[in-house]
Amino acid sequence: MTSSEKPHTVSSFDEDLLHMRTLVIQMGALAHAQVSMAIDVLEALDASAARAIVANDGQIDRLQVEAELLAVQIFSRHAPLAEDLRDVLASLRVVSALERVGDYAKNIARRTVRMAELSQNGAVDAVGELGQGARALLRDVMAAFLDRDVAKAASVVAADEAVDRNYNKAFGTLLNAAEQPGAPVESLTHLQFIAKHFERIADQATNIAEQIQYAEGGAIPAERHTPADDVD
Incomplete structure (x- = not known):
């Protein structure tokens, strides 16, 4: 058997790239679960379950650190070029976006706890379509x-345009509700922040979509990430 006839074996580079994709997929699954739970606990004003969301955020953060360390190893060991370089860079940006999604879900949960303590559900239904x-x-x-x-x-x-429209609609509804006599203003203020967090989650999904396009040979996407202090 000549060298060209030897059975194909997966290189360490291929293994590292696969590991990176696996980490991104794991982060995505956790982020989606956190957002889903945040929607559920908000509807139920379940403070106990909301606190669990806050506690679970560390899992996403740990995966982000692992992915960033792996990227350093990939760059130092393999010096990727062309499509492989785009793949790694895009994956790192996706990781960053997913970490932000986890932060938004955590902040929605924290505000849900505060609303539950106030025993004021305000106008939770106003943000339901936006969250979905x-x-x-x-x-x-x-x-x-x-x-x-x-x-x-x-x-x-x-599809992000539809979420933006729903955000504007929800924010207007909450603002009008807060102007009514005897309105639960504090609870409605929390809901306004929650609505913004849902809108930012959609923005991060759009950022991820643009990184997919970039990784597959598209142009470098315009910077759409939200500021680092856009969480509470």
Whole structure:
């Protein structure tokens, strides 16, 4: 058997790239679960379950650190070029976006705890459609990442406009409610922040979609990430 006929073996580089994708997929699953639970606990004003969301955020943070350390190893060991370099860079940006999603879910949970302590549900229904839309975008974009599906990623970018419209609608509803006599203003203020967090989750899903397009040979996406202090 000549050297060209030897059975193919997965290189350490291939293994590292696969490990990176696996970490991103794990982070995506955890982030989606956190957002889903945040929606559920908000609807029920379940303070105990909301506190569990806050505690679980550390899992996402640990995966982010692992992914960043792996990227350093990939750059130092393999010096990737062309599409491999784009793949690693895009994965790092996706990791950052997912960590932000986890932070937003955690902050929604924290505000839910405060609302439960106030025994004021305010107008929770006003943000229900917004939350569902943000969760759907996150689910769809992680499916696009798994499948390397550029068309599906593009559909996520397009769908973000509907979430923005729902955000404007929800914010207007909450603002009007706060202006009514005897309104639970503190609770409604928490809901306004929660609405913004859901809108930011959708923005991060859009960021991930653009990184999928970049990894598959597209142009470098415009900077859309929210400021580092855009969490509470």
